[in-house]
Amino acid sequence: MAGTKEASNDSGAGDVVIRKGERIPRRSPPQFEEVSSLAEAIKRDGFFGTAMNDKNQYGPVVMMILLLIVATITGFMIKILPGLMDVIGNFFSNIFD
Numbered sequence: 001m002a003g004t005k006e007a008s009n010d011s012g013a014g015d016v017v018i019r020k021g022e023r024i025p026r027r028s029p030p031q032f033e034e035v036s037s038l039a040e041a042i043k044r045d046g047f048f049g050t051a052m053n054d055k056n057q058y059g060p061v062v063m064m065i066l067l068l069i070v071a072t073i074t075g076f077m078i079k080i081l082p083g084l085m086d087v088i089g090n091f092f093s094n095i096f097d
Helices: 037-046 046-053 060-093
Strands: none
Touching: 037 046, 037 060, 046 060
């Protein structure tokens, strides 16, 4: 039956904690060192180290900034791509006419 499977102890996850009344096991939070500012966090751990590896407390903030950057680039490409495809199509149609 779904949901009745017991968790096995041989999973290799020694830092998993199951609290009373919870079904989803929690893992211990990753180790990080606190810094005094976002600029210092990026300077010390790098942009991607802070965003992807949660090396300090500003990981979620930098992840949102990274999301904004990726969304802006994606939106720009979606906006510019149809016009660019028209130019390329006209170029090749003029070559082969």
